[in-house]
Amino acid sequence: MIKISVSIDVPNLKEAEAFYTEALGCKKVRDQGSNMVVLSVENSDIYLQEKEPRTKPLVSSSVVRSYERHWTPIHLDFLCDNVDELVTRILELGGSHEGGESGDWGSIAYCADPFGNGFCIINE
DSSP states (O other): OOOOEEEEEESOHHHHHHHHHHTTOOEEEEEOSSSEEEEEETTEEEEEEEOOTTOOSOTTOOOOOOOSSOOOSOOEEEEESOHHHHHHHHHHTTOEEEEEEEETTEEEEEEEOTTSOEEEEEEO
């Protein structure tokens, strides 16, 4: 059996934990040392890892961590019953909403956490 977990680098672990639990309904599973917390949502674990801005994630590259809004081709989708309700909570807790779409299939909201990590909210 293979299980997928997601790791998210953040500059402030306590603020990130509050955002992901209060805005997105993740449940805290455990602390993993002083700079990591494990959250769970349905059947997936999310590891929030506190990492200083401008530190190198890769030895073989000059890239450094940036917590400004950024894009990556891999991101999280959170499935929910009410996109508008969830977007309201995201905004109240310091996240951002960057538009969306809707159609016969449902609706999607493009969002980011307070640290620039993008994700989508989609009607299930």
